[in-house]
Amino acid sequence: MVEPNYSFARKIAKKVIKDYKLTELPTELTKVFQKLGLKYIELNEPEGIDGAIIEIENKPSIAYLNKAKPIPRQRFTLAHELGHIFLKHSKRDFYNAEESREIGDEETDHAKPPQEKEADAFASELLIPNDKLKQYEADINNIDKLSSIFQVSKEAMTIAVMNYWKYSRKTKKRC
Numbered sequence: 001m002v003e004p005n006y007s008f009a010r011k012i013a014k015k016v017i018k019d020y021k022l023t024e025l026p027t028e029l030t031k032v033f034q035k036l037g038l039k040y041i042e043l044n045e046p047e048g049i050d051g052a053i054i055e056i057e058n059k060p061s062i063a064y065l066n067k068a069k070p071i072p073r074q075r076f077t078l079a080h081e082l083g084h085i086f087l088k089h090s091k092r093d094f095y096n097a098e099e100s101r102e103i104g105d106e107e108t109d110h111a112k113p114p115q116e117k118e119a120d121a122f123a124s125e126l127l128i129p130n131d132k133l134k135q136y137e138a139d140i141n142n143i144d145k146l147s148s149i150f151q152v153s154k155e156a157m158t159i160a161v162m163n164y165w166k167y168s169r170k171t172k173k174r175c
């Protein structure tokens, strides 16, 4: 099995943030949809999927959002789908965070195809940019506060913070 390329996924997410001028928090996903020319549809289906980006004639055309689901989950789902687009993954899927959960769960993580892991890494960097997280270093252990600022789930936030420490330790060593 091909290994997921996390650093590439994060690099592309950083590029999207820069190119699309996503300066605000929480990350303005609708701005990305607009620039991509995606139609944006909100539905309310408690039993439905979290969200999806639907292709028409092989072109991403509609961003579909399920308002019946918690906002952080919708946002992660859509950011994940954007990951597939920007990382040029050929096959799109219907992502359901409830079933496939988010990044970091050891057990299901191993079974996840590399493209799914890359899309998750992209979503994480898009929604929780490392340099923005740095600005909140004083609150770094306050997961509740951070997850509400970045509008992500506590699980996604915890993983981002763990990665943040891992990364900053690495850079310290290099100095």
Ligand SMILES: [Zn+2]
Binding pocket: 080, 081, 084, 093, 095, 115, 116, 119
């Ligand atoms: Zn996916």
